[in-house]
Structures are given as C-alpha cells and as structure tokens.
Amino acid sequence: QVQLQESGPGLVKPSQTLSLTCTVSGGSISGGAYYWSWIRQHPGKGLEWIGYISSSGSTYYNSSLESRVTISIDTSKNQFSLKLSSVTGADTAVYYCARAPRAVSKIDSWGQGTLVTVSS
Amino acid sequence: ADQLTQSPSSLSASVGDRVTITCRASQAISNTLAWYQQKPGRAPKVLISDASTLESGVPSRFSGSGSGTDFTLTISSLQPEDFATYYCQQFSIYGFAFGPGTRVDIK
Numbered sequence: 001q002v003q004l005q006e007s008g009p010g011l012v013k014p015s016q017t018l019s020l021t022c023t024v025s026g027g028s029i030s031g032g033a034y035y036w037s038w039i040r041q042h043p044g045k046g047l048e049w050i051g052y053i054s055s056s057g058s059t060y061y062n063s064s065l066e067s068r069v070t071i072s073i074d075t076s077k078n079q080f081s082l083k084l085s086s087v088t089g090a091d092t093a094v095y096y097c098a099r100a101p102r103a104v105s106k107i108d109s110w111g112q113g114t115l116v117t118v119s120s
Numbered sequence: 121a122d123q124l125t126q127s128p129s130s131l132s133a134s135v136g137d138r139v140t141i142t143c144r145a146s147q148a149i150s151n152t153l154a155w156y157q158q159k160p161g162r163a164p165k166v167l168i169s170d171a172s173t174l175e176s177g178v179p180s181r182f183s184g185s186g187s188g189t190d191f192t193l194t195i196s197s198l199q200p201e202d203f204a205t206y207y208c209q210q211f212s213i214y215g216f217a218f219g220p221g222t223r224v225d226i227k
Contacts, residue, residue, distance in 0.1 A: 037216065047164065047207055049216035060215050096163055104170065105152035105211035110163035 002027035004097050004111035012091075012118050018084040022097030022111060029078045030055045035100040036080045037107065038071060040093040048093075052100065053080055087118045124208055124219035132227040139195040141222045143208035148188045152211045155184055155193045158221075159204045167206075168193065198224070 008020035022036070029036060035052040042048070051061035053071045061069045065084070073080040084091060095116055099109040123146040133139050143153065151171035156164035166175050168184035171191055181196040195202055203226055208219040 039216075046221045047158075047209075047218040049218065052215065062215060098163075100211070100216070105209075106154040106166050106169035106175075107156075107164075107209070107216070108166060110165075113163055 002099060002109050004099065004109055006095060006097050006111045006114040008114065008116070010115060010117060012087055012116060013120050014088055014118055015086055018082070018087050018091060018095075018116055018118070020082045020095055020097070020114065020116070022080050022082075024078045024080075024099075028075075029073065029080065030075045032056060033102055035102055036071075036073065037098045037100055038082045039096045039098055039107075039110075041096070041113070042090075042093045050082065050084075050095075054102075089118050092116065092118045124210055124217055126206075126208060126219040126222050128222060129220065130223040130225065132225045133198050134227045135198055135200055137198045137227075139198050139202075139224060141193045141206055141208075141224075143186075143191045143193070143219050145189045145191075145210060149210055149212065151187060153184075153186070153191050154209045154211075155182075156207045156209060157202075157204045158207065164207060 003025045005023045012018045032055050037052040038050040051071050053059045053073050068085045070083040094113040096113045097111040098107045100107045125144045127142045153171045155168040158164040167178050172184045183194045205221045205223045207221050210217050
C-alpha cells in the first residue's frame with residue numbers, strides 16, 4: 001500500500017519561501033497513472049487544493065495561488081515538492097501531499113500532514 | 121473556478137439517526153464528485169467517489185447520490201465513529217475543489 005510522507009521546515013519567516021517534499025513509498029511515482037497533489041488546511045478551516053503534477057511534469061495550480069506556487073517532481077527519488085513564495089501569516093496551515101488516480105476524480109491516498117507556521 | 125457549497129454547515133444528531141448532507145455545484149458537473157470524512161488531527165478519508173461509488177472498506181450505511189448540480193451524502197444510521205467533518209470534492213478542468221465542510225456533532 002502506498003504511503004506518502006511530508007517533510008520540511010515547520011517554521012518559515014514572512015516573505016520567505018515555504019519548501020516541502022513528499023516522499024512516496026510502497027509504489028512508484030512514475031508511470032503516469034496519478035496526479036501528485038498538494039492540499040492545505042488552515043487551522044480550524046476547510047481544505048484548499050494547491051496544485052498537482054503528473055509524472056511527466058505537467059502541472060496545474062489553483063488560480064488563487066498560481067503566481068506563488070511551484071510543484072516539481074523527482075522520479076529518481078520517488079519524491080515531489082512544493083515551493084510557495086512570499087509567504088505571509090495567511091499561509092500558516094497544515095500541508096498535505098496526496099495522490100489522485102487520473103482515471104477517477106478522487107484523492108485516494110494522503111500524507112499525515114505537516115503544520116507550517118509563518119512567523120518572524 | 122468551480123465552487124461547491126454544502127448544507128448544513130453543521131448538525132447535531134444522535135446515534136441511530138439518518139443524516140443527509142447536501143453539496144451543490146455552481147454549474148452542472150458530471151459525476152466527478154467525491155465525499156470525504158475527516159476526524160480531528162487526521163487526514164481526510166475518501167468515502168464515496170464518482171458521486172455514488174462506495175469505496176472499499178467503507179460501511180454500507182454511507183451512500184451517495186445526485187447529478188447535475190445537486191449531490192447528497194447519506195448516513196443511514198449514525199454510529200459513534202461517524203462524528204466528524206464531511207467534505208465534498210469535485211474534479212474539473214480547473215483542478216480539484218472542495219466544499220466548505222459539514223461538521224456532525226453528537227446531540
């Protein structure tokens with residue numbers, strides 16, 4: 001069974017870039033069958049999709065974040081990553097990496113989530 | 121971008137109650153709608169995909185229905201472990217979009 005694990009700093013200063021990596025185990029990130037996604041959840045709030053990348057490197061981002069987001073993939077390491085630039089306190093959230101099968105509209109596997117706090 | 125609304129935003133119910141949660145899309149969508157359950161401190165778990173397909177391992181008291189703009193998640197007989205927040209989610213050319221959530225509390 002595939003497992004996803006987020007890693008990265010839990011504290012980022014305002015105006016800096018938030019960087020997270022998702023390591024996938026129990027399955028290959030290659031092959032083209034999935035969208036590899038990032039989703040966040042502000043404290044006590046709902047879910048916000050950030051964007052996804054395919055194994056070929058095609059990306060699609062939430063239009064509200066597109067100017068600040070970059071998602072990349074490293075198939076040799078079975079990892080994909082998120083960079084969010086110019087962060088403010090409004091970017092404080094739990095960040096999840098997740099997998100969505102391309103043939104179906106659901107998200108079928110999630111990481112446990114990692115809290116990132118933006119504060120000086 | 122697509123927008124999803126959910127109603128109610130919260131509800132209180134008792135064990136054994138029938139619970140219905142509604143998700144409405146801003147425009148007609150295909151059946152590319154999923155439902156998730158999230159408990160505090162945990163990642164969401166998919167319950168229903170393609171509007172009405174029950175995921176493997178999900179109890180049969182959960183069901184999904186709907187088409188066009190209106191979709192429902194029904195819990196036929198609420199169990200203690202069902203107290204959680206429920207989200208609908210749609211996939212389109214704009215990517216993924218989530219509803220704001222419905223919190224189900226114990227009455």
